[in-house]
Structures are given as structure tokens and as C-alpha cells.
Amino acid sequence: MPEPLPAVPRRFLDVDDLTAAQLETVLMLAASSHLPAVLAGKGVALLFEKPSARTRSASEVAVFSLGGHPVYITGSEVGIDDREPAEDVARTLACYHAILCARVNDHRTLLRMAEALESAKRSAPVVNLLSDHSHPCQALADLLTLSEVFGPPRSEGRPTERLAGRALAYVGDGNNVCRSLAKAAVMVGMRFVAASPEGYGLSAEELAELANLARASGRGGSATVTTDPHEAVAGADALYTDVWVSMGQEHERVARQRAFEGYRVDEALVSEASSDAVVMHCLPAHRGEEIAASVLDGPRSVVWRQARHRLSAMRGLLAFLSGVV
Secondary structure, rough: OOOOOOOOOOOEHHHOOOHHHHHHHHHHHHHHHOOOOOOOOOOEEEEEEEOOOHHHHHHHHHHHHHOEEEEEEHHHHHOOOHHHHHHHHHHHHHOOEEEEEOEEEEEEEEHHHHHHHHHOOOOOOOEEEEEOOOOOOOOOOOHHHHHHOOOOOOOOHHHHHHOOOOOEEEEEOHHHHHHHOOOOOOOOOEEEEEEOOOOOOOOOHHHHHHHHHHHHHHOOOOOEOOOOHHHHHOOEEEEEEOOOOOOHHHHHHHHHHOOOOOEOOHHHHHHOOOOOOOOEOOOOEOOOEOOOHHHHOOOOOOOOHHHHHHHHHHHHHHHHHHHOO
């Protein structure tokens, strides 16, 4: 008889692979300065088809801090669907590693890897370090940053208590970062508004999914969209933006720069938000394009806290997937 799968999720491909209660637990673990060495003597595969700065450093240090051994693997080393299919790569890596983390070009690669391990009753969970569809580890760091900004010291209270009812405005492309951030926001009871040009925003299907997720979470969260950035940021507690041209979209640069004209987060736009609103960006940033340098480097920016909390969030997630509850 195969060993039964543990109660913790077997995948973290987007934020809603967790329940609202599990998300709370991950954030509480991430906020803790003392976590046991749950990965002692274990390997964690870090497979990167795309280059990275924050994600690689945060993931490697997080694994090490939990007592584990991170193994960085480039896409060319395994050749997914070239040398061997994604399913075989996952099955092989699961022979050596307790957790498989991957930063991929195509989200379907992650789905195939997770399904291959789950169907074989293999215990190694698959973690999305970024795909063209979602960026859930970034969203965890974003929630952790906001809970720190809006609340008492990290040792007091639950992180999500500090977030419920707050308004988060996203200005820019309805991309992978936006999708995961929206899910995370509604799950903790935030009011999420995204402003994007026509044709670049969240779809009607995604909005319906977010509404269902908000109802299931039962914390009063909501998600709406607009094409007017001024409408989105009015009275917001936090403003968030991301690059207009992501990796792999370089051929669309001219068209995207034209479409997003007027969506820059500058001092004038920030002034329309709450008087103590903070500004967020997942990095890398293009000063003078999607965000003004004076804003990114200004007193309202919490961008470097976000970057720092990529490590905190990863520690909390890995600890949770390793059975710390």
C-alpha cells in the first residue's frame, strides 16, 4: 500500500492552493524569527528556466536557514521537454529532494510536474517560484510587508487582522504578479482594485474566480477593475505597480509603452491615495517608466521591505510544507 499523502498541500502553484486558514499559518511562520531546522539532512531542488536575483537568493538562504541543502539547477541542465519530459524531471528530482521549486516559462510545466508526483503518491510538493501565469511567493512577501506596515510589532497579533478592510490599488499590467496579489488580497479581506488599459487587465473569468475566492474565505475581501488609475488609487492604503514589459514580452515593448502611457505611479498619483499610503513594486523596476524615481526611492516606498520579506515568506512557506503547523 502506498504511503498516504500528508495533510499539507502537495503543491503551491498559486496562492489559492492554500485555504485562508493555511495562508494565515504561512504568514505567521514567516513572521517568526525562530523556526526549527525542519529540512535538516534534506535537499530542496531549485529549478530555474528564467534568470532571477531575489528569488534565487531568498530561496537558497531560506532552505539553508531551515537546515536543508539547496541545489540550484538551470533549465539547460535538465532540458524540460527537450532532453526529457517535465513529468520525468519531477519524478527524478523527487528521488533526491524533499521539495521541488521551479521558476518556469510556461505554467503548464508546473501543473504537469505536480500532477506527475501526486499521481505517483510522491511526497515532494511542487512550489511555483514564478510562471507566466502567477507569482505566489511574491504575493506572500507582499502580504507580510503590508501586515508589518499596518500593524503592531510582528510578534503581536495575527498578520491578516492588520489587513482586513484595507484598500490595495494595483496600477499597471494585469500580469502574473497582479493575479497572485489579487488572490492573496481577497483571501485576507482586503479591497483590491486594479487599473489597467483596455485589453491588459484581469479577465471577467478571473474576476469571477476572485469573487468566489472572497466568498469562500469569508473575510469580506473584494476585487474590482477599472481603466482609470485615478479611480483605483483614490483613498487607497497601498499602491502597487510592476513593469509594463515582462520577460518574454520584449517584442511588445513599443505597443505596451504606448498603451500604458498615463499609468505611471508618480507623486501626483500617490497624492490621491490615503495620506499615509505606501508604495510597492516587486522589482526589477524601470525608473521613469511604470514608476517615478522620486516615488520608488522616496519616503513612502516599502519596496526594499518587500525584497527582504521574500526571504521571510520563503522560510514560512517551506516550513509549512515541511509539516510545521
